[in-house]
Amino acid sequence: MPGPFDKPEGNWWDEPVNRREGMWLGIAGVWSLAIFGWMSGFTRFGDQNPVGETYEVDPSEYRETVQAYIDEADENEEGHIIPPGDSVYIGAFRFNWDGLPVVLEAGQEYDIHLGAYDVQHGFSIRPEHSLSQQINLQILPDTEWVIPMSFDDPGTYHVICNEFCGQGHNSMHGTLYVEEP
Numbered sequence: 146m147p148g149p150f151d152k153p154e155g156n157w158w159d160e161p162v163n164r165r166e167g168m169w170l171g172i173a174g175v176w177s178l179a180i181f182g183w184m185s186g187f188t189r190f191g192d193q194n195p196v197g198e199t200y201e202v203d204p205s206e207y208r209e210t211v212q213a214y215i216d217e218a219d220e221n222e223e224g225h226i227i228p229p230g231d232s233v234y235i236g237a238f239r240f241n242w243d244g245l246p247v248v249l250e251a252g253q254e255y256d257i258h259l260g261a262y263d264v265q266h267g268f269s270i271r272p273e274h275s276l277s278q279q280i281n282l283q284i285l286p287d288t289e290w291v292i293p294m295s296f297d298d299p300g301t302y303h304v305i306c307n308e309f310c311g312q313g314h315n316s317m318h319g320t321l322y323v324e325e326p
């Protein structure tokens with residue numbers, strides 16, 4: 146039996162495609178079309194894609210908006226922010242989060258406003274009981290992203306930056322506390 150590195154015998158490059166080869170080529174063709182369609186469908190159907198609206202905003206202006214929201218908000222004994230309404234503002238900067246920790250009610254829909262003051266940051270939310278479960282969003286300076294979001298289960302949710310943003314990146318952590326209404 147010839148080894149895999151042996152030169153094949155005869156005029157092997159000029160043989161017609163045999164049935165089995167043709168069948169596999171067909172399967173590969175159909176499958177590549179299927180995953181191509183899947184890729185396109187993934188961005189159009191289902192709830193897996195981030196929604197909401199984006200606005201162009203000056204980073205310093207966004208910072209003022211977040212500050213005004215924090216001034217208006219209440220605090221619990223631990224100093225965690227209780228949003229005054231359905232809008233929650235979060236400002237990412239090197240290397241912390243304005244607007245966190247925040248206390249939210251389970252089951253209520255909030256408009257989460259995300260923005261950055263300096264560079265790109267990542268916004269990753271992970272429930273404490275299952276840290277590998279997560280959503281990941283990108284936060285850009287110059288852009289305010291408003292995302293409707295509600296939490297089904299009460300608990301502690303960690304927010305970490307998952308976009309490398311500088312030397313203190315690994316310490317960029319915040320918390321969402323979701324409580325029973």
Ligand SMILES: [Cu+2]
Pocket residue numbers: 266267306307308309310311314315317
């Ligand atoms: Cu970071």
